[in-house]
Amino acid sequence: MIIPDEWARAVEHIQQDDRSLAKVMVVGAIDTGKTTFCGLLAKSLWQAGWRTAVVDADLGQSDIGLPTTIGVGVVENWFDTLSEVPCRSAYFVGNVSPVGHLLQTVTGTRLMVDKAISWNCQRIILDTDGLVDGPSGWSLKYHLFQLVQPDWIVMLERHEELASLKALWCRSEKVKILPLAVPPSVRQRGREERKKFREDRFKAYLPLCQFLDLSLQEVRLTNASLGMGRMVPLEEMRRLLPSSIDPESFLGAWQWGRKVTVLAESVPSAGILTVNDLEWIFRTPDEYEQVVVGLLDAEGNLLEVGITFRLDWHRQRLTVLAPRKEQSAPSIVYFGRYRITLSGDEIGTLPVDAL
Ligand SMILES: Nc1ncnc2c1ncn2[C@@H]1O[C@H](COP(=O)(O)OP(=O)(O)OP(=O)(O)O)[C@@H](O)[C@H]1O
Numbered sequence: 001m002i003i004p005d006e007w008a009r010a011v012e013h014i015q016q017d018d019r020s021l022a023k024v025m026v027v028g029a030i031d032t033g034k035t036t037f038c039g040l041l042a043k044s045l046w047q048a049g050w051r052t053a054v055v056d057a058d059l060g061q062s063d064i065g066l067p068t069t070i071g072v073g074v075v076e077n078w079f080d081t082l083s084e085v086p087c088r089s090a091y092f093v094g095n096v097s098p099v100g101h102l103l104q105t106v107t108g109t110r111l112m113v114d115k116a117i118s119w120n121c122q123r124i125i126l127d128t129d130g131l132v133d134g135p136s137g138w139s140l141k142y143h144l145f146q147l148v149q150p151d152w153i154v155m156l157e158r159h160e161e162l163a164s165l166k167a168l169w170c171r172s173e174k175v176k177i178l179p180l181a182v183p184p185s186v187r188q189r190g191r192e193e194r195k196k197f198r199e200d201r202f203k204a205y206l207p208l209c210q211f212l213d214l215s216l217q218e219v220r221l222t223n224a225s226l227g228m229g230r231m232v233p234l235e236e237m238r239r240l241l242p243s244s245i246d247p248e249s250f251l252g253a254w255q256w257g258r259k260v261t262v263l264a265e266s267v268p269s270a271g272i273l274t275v276n277d278l279e280w281i282f283r284t285p286d287e288y289e290q291v292v293v294g295l296l297d298a299e300g301n302l303l304e305v306g307i308t309f310r311l312d313w314h315r316q317r318l319t320v321l322a323p324r325k326e327q328s329a330p331s332i333v334y335f336g337r338y339r340i341t342l343s344g345d346e347i348g349t350l351p352v353d354a355l
C-alpha cells in the first residue's frame with residue numbers, strides 16, 4: 001500500500017491532539033479509501049498509546065461485525081486490515097444499505113460511539129458508508145455529525161462530491177476538517193465484488209450457528225407488521241371480508257392504522273384488498289423465512305444476528321439459525337430487510353414495508 005504524504009500528515013495532525021477524548025469521523029463516497037485510512041489512523045493512535053476504538057458504520061462492506069450491523073471494536077493488537085479488529089458490540093440495522101434506514105443508522109452509530117466511551121476509549125474512529133450523494137446522503141452525514149459531534153472530520157474526495165457538507169462543517173469552530181484527495185491507487189469494486197464480500201462474511205458466520213427453536217409466547221416479533229397493532233378477531237374478519245374469502249384458513253390478522261396484515265397459508269390472488277376503508281394485506285409465513293434478524297434482549301441490545309428458517313404459526317414457533325449462547329435467551333426478534341439463503345447466498349433486500 002502506498003501512503004500518500006497528505007495521509008501521513010493528516011494522521012500526524014490527529015496524533016498531536018492531546019485531549020483525553022477525541023472522535024474522528026471519516027467521510028467519503030464509495031471506494032475512496034475510507035476504511036484503509038481508518039485502519040492506518042487506528043494503528044498509529046494505538047501505537048502512540050491511546051486506547052483506540054473503531055466504529056464501523058458501513059452496513060454493507062462491514063469490516064467490524066457482520067453486514068446489516070454497526071460494529072465497534074477496540075484495537076488490542078497490531079493488524080493488517082480493520083477486519084482483524086474483533087467486534088465487541090454491534091447494533092442491528094437489518095439492511096446492507098442505509099437507504100430507508102437512516103434513523104436506525106444514526107441511532108446505532110451514536111450508541112456504538114457511546115459504548116466505546118463507556119469502555120474508556122480515548123480515541124474513537126468512525127468509518128462511514130459511501131452514501132454522500134443527494135438528500136439521503138447529505139441528511140445521513142449531517143445528522144451523524146450532529147449526534148456524534150466529532151472533533152475531526154477526514155474528508156476523502158475525488159470531484160467535490162462533499163462540497164455541501166464541507167461548506168457547513170468548515171463553519172464550525174468545534175471541528176477540524178482534514179480534506180484529502182483520493183489516491184489513484186484506491187481500487188474501485190463492482191457490484192458483484194461487493195455482494196461476494198457480504199456473502200463471504202455470512203458464510204464465515206454460519207458455521208458458528210445452529211437451529212434455535214423460539215417460542216412465539218416467549219419472544220416478541222418486531223419491525224414487521226406481523227403481530228403489530230390490534231389483533232383482529234375472526235368474527236370481525238368474517239363480517240368485513242367478502243364471503244368468497246374464508247377466514248378459517250387465516251392464521252392471524254393485525255390492524256395497524258388503516259392497514260390489516262393477514263397471515264395465511266395461501267393468499268387470495270389479489271394479494272391486497274381494500275374493504276371498508278381498510279387495506280387488507282395477505283402474507284404467507286414463508287415471506288418471513290430466510291430473513292436476517294436481530295436477536296435482541298429486552299433492552300434492545302443485540303445478542304446475535306440470526307437467519308429465520310421456519311415460521312410455524314400453528315406450533316407458535318420460529319426457528320432461527322444463530323449461535324447459541326446459554327446465558328442470553330433473546331426476548332425480541334427484530335426483522336431486517338435483507339434476505340439470504342441458509343448457506344449464505346444473497347437473495348436480496350426487501351422494501352421497508354415488505355414484512
Ligand atoms: N493508499 C492506498 N494504496 C493502495 N491501495 C489502496 C489505498 N487505499 C485504499 N486502497 C485499496 O482500494 C480499495 C478501496 O479502499 P477502501 O476499502 O479503504 O475504500 P472505502 O472508501 O472504505 O470503500 P467502501 O466505500 O467500500 O467502504 C481497497 O482494495 C484498498 O485496499
Ligand SMILES: [Mg+2]
Pocket residue numbers: 034035036058061127
Ligand atoms: Mg469502507
